[in-house]
Amino acid sequence: MKTLNIPQTEQKRVVVVGGGFAGLTLVQKLRKSNYQVVLVDQNNFHLFKPLLYQVASAGLDESDIAFPFRRVFQTRRNVNFRLGRMLRVKPEENLLETSTGSVTYDYLVIATGCVPNFFGMDHIEQRSWPMSDIGDALRIRNSVLRNLEKAVIATSEEERNALLNIVIVGGGASGVEIAGALAEMRSYIVPRDYPGVNISSMHIYLVEGRDKLLATMSPETSSDCLKVLEKKGVNVMLNTAVKDYQDNRVIFGDGTSILSGNLIWTSGVKSEAVEGIGNSEKERRGRILTDRYNRVQGFDNIFAIGDIAITDDPQYPAGYPQLARVAISQGERIAANLIAVSKGKPMEPYEYRSIGVLATVGRNRAFAEWGKFRIKGFMAWLAWCFVHILFLLGVQNKIKVFSGWVWNYFGKDLPVRLIIGCGVPCKDAK
Ligand SMILES: Cc1cc2nc3c(=O)[nH]c(=O)nc-3n(C[C@H](O)[C@H](O)[C@H](O)COP(=O)(O)OP(=O)(O)OC[C@H]3O[C@@H](n4cnc5c(N)ncnc54)[C@H](O)[C@@H]3O)c2cc1C
Known part of the structure; x- marks a missing residue:
């Protein structure tokens, strides 16, 4: 070798x-x-995964959240990168x-x-869109936008429903965040960009197997999050397990199903x-x-x-x-x-200290918890912005992402509405 x-x-x-x-x-x-x-x-880049959902929902460009390793180590002669x-x-x-x-x-x-865990459900693994790396996020963006284009020229109501309905599985932070962002895309972007699409036919479902969203946060935050999402028009389905995905139908444990050509999988990792x-x-x-x-x-x-x-x-x-x-x-x-x-000194054990948890829903609302201390709404969103900008790599990326958020906040815009590359696998509705 x-x-x-x-x-x-x-x-x-x-x-x-x-x-x-x-x-x-x-x-x-x-x-x-x-x-x-x-x-x-x-990969030849470090990826800031917490903002993947913003690439998937056309809010950020992929280069905003990825940073090439060789650039990080340009001046570090004792560090060698190999792809x-x-x-x-x-x-x-x-x-x-x-x-x-x-x-x-x-x-x-x-x-x-x-990596994503599909719990042995082959059809879901083959046909859903996970959100774990940059390719996944781009595929979600491309496919959702491509399906909107197809919906404009759909000839039957069933075809249009399959193209417009979006089902997100997993009510953790990633699921909640992408649901909030897509709900805003439906409210602010679709009416402007796709006047031929009736947004009342575009349903966004967030499916969670447990009885609450954001299970790692307090019951109060879970219920506040539910209210915010419902206000944004997201249909939250708790205590619901997804079992299969066939012929553009998301099939649940009780045998019922939803017609959707957009199945986003954020439920579990391995x-x-x-x-x-x-x-x-x-x-x-x-x-x-x-x-x-x-x-x-x-x-x-x-x-x-x-x-x-x-x-x-x-x-x-x-x-x-x-x-x-x-x-x-x-x-x-x-x-x-x-x-x-x-230096011939002993090692020290790793001490885990519980740190706060943050989750955002949409362009100006978030939830933050540090132990028993809890904030929500705009102040939590500011804290969320601060923490994410702090840990994002590269000054240029920080400036671009921050200015993008300010633009999005005032303009209610998602600037990266591009369908790129026919080569990107597209599992859209037929
Ligand atoms: C959509 C999403 C949203 C998230 N949001 C948050 C959040 O808001 N807050 C939070 O704290 N955490 C969040 N997380 C979790 C957080 O991203 C992870 O806990 C964190 O990335 C773990 O860091 P890591 O270094 O272990 O792995 P990663 O950051 O996943 O890095 C693994 C690296 O290994 C490389 N790699 C993988 N397999 C191989 C291989 N076989 N050979 C060579 N290289 C390989 C990958 O390319 C990658 O660069 C989120 C995760 C996802 C997917």
Whole structure:
């Protein structure tokens, strides 16, 4: 197998797989260390996932929330980026094999996040649109807009309904956010851009299996969120399980169905097994079990952080929340530990501290909770904007996104209403 062509130096080598929130934080913290750092990612950019829904709903351009790794590390001579997809680990040889070549390591850190979970429902996996990476977000944008174009020339009511109805599955933050954004697209954009489309025939459904939205937040926030979405005209269906998707019909557990050529899937995630160190069978969502130092069980020099890891912490048997802030703090901890080891000092365990939760519904409303402290409405939205701008990479991106929000706030506009690329797979209604 080819190698990743990393220069041989006297330095110990840390190989990090995945430049998401966890991996990128770790690499940035090691940039002035004595380690040689290699970052391997299947994409050449860091993606700010919390704003994916705004790309999917035509509010932001994809380049606003993606930042090329090579630009981040231009001046960092001890950091090497290589494009490649992790294939397997050979711990006995301290070797990582990727789709573009292999690389040896002294320390390996796996931070590859997670992927959508369709819970074994094949038709849904094949025909729905998940929202997990930039390709997914673009496909949602392209397909929703393309279906609106088709609705203008539809010849039957049934065809038009299938093209206009949007079903979003999953009432967590991602589902709530995309539902709010698409409801605003229906209210502000569709009447202006598509005068031939009657918006009363365009229904947006948000389907959740549990009895409330935003299940990780307080009951008060869940019920406030429900009210806001209903006011925006979203049909929220609680205690409803989606079972299948056939012939443009979203089929529910009780046998009823909704005609829709737009099925957006935000319901659940899992991690992909890592060949060579897999213990995914032990954990229902495929996460890698680690000790409190983020070491993968059974290995001294392989670590897992972020969404892919589940720490053996009796206080959190289901794992820490899969949130950006947790991934970032694990990246910080492991960097500090590796630097400590290089100086002959002991490592410290990762301490999880509960942090606030934020979710937004539409262009000027959000919910925020820090422990028992809770705010909602415009002030929460300002807090949401501040936190997202703070963690977004790149000054130019920060300015572009912030100015886009100001424009959207006053102009009620979604500026990126572009259908790009016939090559993008389109699962639209026939
Ligand atoms: C739509 C959406 C909205 C979200 N909103 C919020 C929010 O508002 N607030 C919040 O705190 N969290 C939010 N999250 C969750 C948050 O994004 C994750 O918790 C966070 O991204 C986890 O960071 P990570 O570094 O573990 O993984 P990721 O950020 O997912 O990064 C994983 C990296 O690994 C790379 N990779 C994956 N597989 C391979 C492979 N085999 N080989 C090489 N590279 C690979 C990927 O390209 C990616 O760069 C959201 C997630 C989604 C999908």
